[in-house]
Amino acid sequence: MTASSSPIVLITGALTGIGRATALAFAREGSVVVVSGRREAEGQALAAELQTQGAKAATFIRADVRHEAEVRSLVEQTVERFGRLDVAVNNAGTEGTNGPIAEQSADNYDAIFDTNVRGVLFSLKHQMRVMLAQRSGAIVNLSSVAGQIGFAGASVYVASKHAVEGLTKSAALEGAAAGVRVNAVAPGPIQTDMLERFVGRSEDAKAGMRAGNPAQRFGTVDEIAQTIVFLAGDKARYLTGQSLAVDGGMTAQ
Numbered sequence: 001m002t003a004s005s006s007p008i009v010l011i012t013g014a015l016t017g018i019g020r021a022t023a024l025a026f027a028r029e030g031s032v033v034v035v036s037g038r039r040e041a042e043g044q045a046l047a048a049e050l051q052t053q054g055a056k057a058a059t060f061i062r063a064d065v066r067h068e069a070e071v072r073s074l075v076e077q078t079v080e081r082f083g084r085l086d087v088a089v090n091n092a093g094t095e096g097t098n099g100p101i102a103e104q105s106a107d108n109y110d111a112i113f114d115t116n117v118r119g120v121l122f123s124l125k126h127q128m129r130v131m132l133a134q135r136s137g138a139i140v141n142l143s144s145v146a147g148q149i150g151f152a153g154a155s156v157y158v159a160s161k162h163a164v165e166g167l168t169k170s171a172a173l174e175g176a177a178a179g180v181r182v183n184a185v186a187p188g189p190i191q192t193d194m195l196e197r198f199v200g201r202s203e204d205a206k207a208g209m210r211a212g213n214p215a216q217r218f219g220t221v222d223e224i225a226q227t228i229v230f231l232a233g234d235k236a237r238y239l240t241g242q243s244l245a246v247d248g249g250m251t252a253q
Helices: 017-028 040-052 068-082 106-134 155-178 193-198 203-211 221-232
Strands: 008-012 032-037 057-062 087-090 137-142 180-187 243-246
Touching: 008 017, 008 068, 008 106, 017 032, 017 040, 017 087, 017 221, 032 040, 032 068, 040 057, 057 068, 068 106, 087 106, 087 221, 106 137, 106 155, 106 180, 137 155, 137 221, 155 180, 180 221, 221 243
Parallel strands: 008 032, 008 087, 032 057, 087 137, 137 180, 180 243
Antiparallel strands: none
């Protein structure tokens, strides 16, 4: 298989956690993988690693999803280099600062919504322009169980992920007739640096969160990555506009 016949996959926020695991999962499937993030040295190192893991080709393109011009350039560079865009994974996100609603600030709102909502919106905008013209493609947005239920003390983050779910459904309706699928993955508690920051690196808080999950454990980044690969692939070709909670049963309670 040549690079041109392999799926062309673009992943934002690809340098750590779920994004990195997803890039590695697509590489092992033999895809062409374009990874993006804000740190040049780490991005170049990841691209080199992906080629050792089975990617037909891999490249890093620096972009900050908070800025539309950078998102537009990211998509344009991908298409210029590889000719098309088959899969996009919109993973870039931030949890911001936790705290009661009565203590929230405009700065925290902007910090969270600029990445989690504005970033997804403009990623969808430019990815779908390409995919609608191709009349094919699959997009997976990273939501959260916080996009399906509420959490005291995390109101702005929760609101941002509810917005991602709404964008996912609306984009799916716009793309369905053209063969463009848009879905979301909603992870529950996954063992990542973001989880550590969310619980304040408290072992007691982590133990309580773990005990409250029906599966009695945290998920892994690889479990989320494999779900993303499934949603992006042909085995899910009639699945669009959905948010799949991968949470050990958390939202079933």
